Amino acid sequence: MSDVADTRPGAILKNNLWTNNPIFMQILGICSALAVTNLLTNTAIMTLGVTLVTGFSSLTVSLLKKFIPRKVRMIVQTLIIAFYVIIVDLVLKAFLPEISKNLGPYVGLIITNCIIMGRAEAFAQSNGPVVSFWDGITSGLGYMGVLMMMAVFRELLGFGTLFGYQIMPAAFVRWTIMVMPPSAFFLLGLFIWAGKTMMRGEKT
Amino acid sequence: MNKEGTIYTIVFVFIVSFAFVFLLSLTNQATIEQVELNQEIVRQGAILSAMGIAAEGSEEIQEKYGMVATDPDAGLSVATVDGQLVYGTQFAGPGLWGTIEGVLAITADLREIVGIEIVSDNETPGLGGRINEPWFKDQFRGERVAADGIDVTQIAGDGDPDRANSLIDGITGATRTSDSMEAIVNRELQRLQSVEIQQILRSLESQGGDA
Numbered sequence: 001m002s003d004v005a006d007t008r009p010g011a012i013l014k015n016n017l018w019t020n021n022p023i024f025m026q027i028l029g030i031c032s033a034l035a036v037t038n039l040l041t042n043t044a045i046m047t048l049g050v051t052l053v054t055g056f057s058s059l060t061v062s063l064l065k066k067f068i069p070r071k072v073r074m075i076v077q078t079l080i081i082a083f084y085v086i087i088v089d090l091v092l093k094a095f096l097p098e099i100s101k102n103l104g105p106y107v108g109l110i111i112t113n114c115i116i117m118g119r120a121e122a123f124a125q126s127n128g129p130v131v132s133f134w135d136g137i138t139s140g141l142g143y144m145g146v147l148m149m150m151a152v153f154r155e156l157l158g159f160g161t162l163f164g165y166q167i168m169p170a171a172f173v174r175w176t177i178m179v180m181p182p183s184a185f186f187l188l189g190l191f192i193w194a195g196k197t198m199m200r201g202e203k204t
Numbered sequence: 205m206n207k208e209g210t211i212y213t214i215v216f217v218f219i220v221s222f223a224f225v226f227l228l229s230l231t232n233q234a235t236i237e238q239v240e241l242n243q244e245i246v247r248q249g250a251i252l253s254a255m256g257i258a259a260e261g262s263e264e265i266q267e268k269y270g271m272v273a274t275d276p277d278a279g280l281s282v283a284t285v286d287g288q289l290v291y292g293t294q295f296a297g298p299g300l301w302g303t304i305e306g307v308l309a310i311t312a313d314l315r316e317i318v319g320i321e322i323v324s325d326n327e328t329p330g331l332g333g334r335i336n337e338p339w340f341k342d343q344f345r346g347e348r349v350a351a352d353g354i355d356v357t358q359i360a361g362d363g364d365p366d367r368a369n370s371l372i373d374g375i376t377g378a379t380r381t382s383d384s385m386e387a388i389v390n391r392e393l394q395r396l397q398s399v400e401i402q403q404i405l406r407s408l409e410s411q412g413g414d415a
Contacts, residue, residue, distance in 0.1 A: 094235035
């Protein structure tokens with residue numbers, strides 16, 4: 001994590017997508033990684049929501065940081081995050097009711113996603129608004145990347161489809177376990193293992 | 205002014221909360237009509253689906269729902285589906301964590317369930333929440349109703365294909381939700397037999413309802 005202080009946009013992108021990926025390296029946001037990754041469409045909408053919320057929360061925290069008293073700092077951050085999450089929830093309910101129903105309580109639970117709070121506290125508190133926004137968006141994309149990869153495996157093996165389109169032949173026996181939450185534990189473990197091994201290879 | 209002082213902190217939190225809540229109220233006001241319309245379409249779609257009337261998309265749902273005779277206050281609807289008179293009734297009953305709402309459709313002689321549809325529930329996702337899954341709901345289609353109603357019991361965990369035994373395969377790991385479904389459906393069957401409800405159904409029948 002030597003380049004955390006590097007605030008050039010390219011460095012932030014690489015850091016958040018790979019070297020310091022919120023899921024691989026920081027093991028943050030795991031609950032939603034288990035819950036929503038059995039269908040690609042749901043995963044895409046959910047992670048898009050997280051990405052936007054992270055970006056705009058970081059932007060807002062950064063804009064307000066001079067005015068926020070230290071002792072209520074985290075409460076105000078939570079308020080800002082909750083604000084954006086409720087907006088996402090309302091928009092989904094109004095314009096994508098089907099997906100809103102599928103995601104159920106998980107949209108509201110974006111508030112508790114540690115990545116958002118983590119970026120607000122670790123980055124936006126001490127950096128300018130534009131670069132904070134970028135940091136939030138790229139952190140969200142790092143999260144999205146890993147979850148989408150998991151969803152590809154889970155939907156393909158669990159339902160034989162991708163984005164709802166039949167991929168596997170009709171005779172394909174579905175892996176029921178892939179639809180259930182435990183499979184996300186196995187996949188996530190394998191992903192973290194693979195990711196860390198590749199990173200170690202890069203260093204030497 | 206001292207930024208870390210108590211007065212500043214209180215005023216700041218008040219202003220920030222007010223501003224964000226105000227913006228949220230505006231967004232809520234802007235979307236509330238659409239959200240209510242969506243919920244109404246979901247409700248109408250559930251009634252049609254339980255009664256075995258195929259309808260895709262919000263326009264077709266609204267169009268076909270117009271052909272069903274309904275009494276929204278009593279939560280009752282009547283339609284003729286494939287030459288057969290079908291009653292639909294909206295139910296709400298206690299599940300494990302919260303209220304389970306849905307629609308039960310039954311033939312006019314109250315002897316055979318036509319279908320069931322869940323509108324909303326708060327059951328555990330992956331366990332009780334599986335009452336939303338087709339394998340569970342499809343078991344109700346064409347199921348005979350015994351004198352004492354139906355029975356939801358754990359059998360094999362993948363559905364009970366026998367339509368004559370008034371038996372529904374429950375959900376493994378969700379016994380309380382399965383029991384709730386049994387209680388809700390049986391209570392609804394009881395309700396349909398009451399004189400008051402039968403009168404409403406008769407008057408809806410006379411209004412027609414030919415889907």
